[in-house]
Amino acid sequence: MEMPYIVSRRNLTCLRVIGIITVIYLATSPLYQSNIISNLLHKSHEGNDVITEEQNLYDHHHTKNRIQSGMEIFKEQKTQKELSIRTQQDAVSDHKLNKTVKGIPPVPADLKMMLGKILRRGFLDDREESCEKGFYILNGMSKCEPWLSCEEMNNGKILRKMKKIGGGVGKLVYSGLLYDKFSVAIAYSRRPGNPRLGERVRVGNENLMKFQPSPYVLQVVGHCLQGPNSTLITESCSQCTDLRRVRKRSKLGFSKFDDKQKFEWLIKIVGGFDLLHHAMGLPMVHCDLHTPDEFLTQYVLMEDNQIVMSDLDELPQVDVHNNVFASCKEETDGVMKSPEFIAPEQRYSEHDYELDVSRKPITEKADIWKIPDIASLIMRGSPLEQTIERKMDYIHSQCKSEDPKLRPTARAILIEYLQFYKSSFW
The missing domain is CATH 1.10.510.10 (Transferase(Phosphotransferase) domain 1)
Known part of the structure; x- marks a missing residue:
């Protein structure tokens, strides 16, 4: 007579999990969802000694996956991701003037002000700050513009490739003209078919973008990753050279x-x-x-x-x-x-x-x-x-x-x- 009792408890467990999922989908507040989940999970395990530790882990994992599919949770995760990205950007931004880092002595205030003037780019005129990450400003521009997309970089009316000005083992660099007015440099993968060299160029381009914006590194104007080809557009000038x-x-x-x-x-x-x-x-x-x-x-x-x-x-x-x-x-x-x-x-x-x-x-x-x-x-x-x-x-x-x-x-x-x-x- 024990078998029907055990089967009944398993069915009851399934019903409880289904009930949890239903409540989650119907609830509109992430906080409300969290409270309901916590309470129901707690009740669903009271007196249920027959359920093994493996079943507990499965129920928790299964419920968690269902929760993440809810719209409100998705939005919350998206916000957290954006905050994480901003945190990394803030870390780089803090080093524009080499601010305080844990365990590293800060630059004294008077020297920091002086450093800011040393690092200031000449064409920024009276602007107090450089552009935010994902934007650029070139000499002669009045405002920051978003980085060029692949479509814009492939549009001859927007960007024209001029002559070769340099390169290395992994990439070729050409001068370019943006909107027939602004000088830029265009760096292409020299051998995109070579996995090792192609990866090196891709990582190098990503590193340069990672440190944007910073007065210590070349300003990025656009980036395009298409297959093994990684192309980067940066600021330049007719006389720029290493x-x-x-x-x-x-x-x-x-x-x-x-x-x-x-x-x-x-x-x-x-x-x-x-x-x-x-x-x-x-x-x-x-x-x-x-x-x-x-x-x-x-x-x-x-x-x-x-x-x-x-x-x-x-x-x-x-x-x-x-x-x-x-x-x-x-x-x-x-x-x-x-x-x-x-x-x-x-x-x-x-x-x-x-x-x-x-x-x-x-x-x-x-x-x-x-x-x-x-x-x-x-x-x-x-x-x-x-x-x-x-x-x-x-x-x-x-x-x-x-x-x-x-x-x-x-x-x-x-x-x-x-x-x-x-x-x-x-």
């Missing part, structure tokens, strides 16, 4: 730029490292900096004499607490052209390369090692070169510590640079 070409075009190197301008570049470079190391929660390492020349190719000189990061193809993240470290690709053929420029923990031998152990685990402190050499490269031949070396000797010596943990943060170096700028140029 710092390596700027230096090679003149026998004087960077000497045609005054000390104030060049030191502002250094502030932007160090501030850019601070952005990469702290804006996304977990530090990112800039892996495309094998040599001084390669470093110079990562920055573009704009028409207002500001420099911005333009190539963010390889930015692995570090999570020390979970034993996750970055690993940068080797140079061509595994031969280090400038081993002294690379941090000791990142260096490798030809034997390491042959054994496939040349990609060594590193942290963001590998970027810090390079900062003194970058400063020397930018300020070389400057009347202030020796003064800067003397004033920055202590913190630059820390940057060259063999132990990565003893090197300062990019934020600490940025504050030192800003203090020197204030006493020398402000």
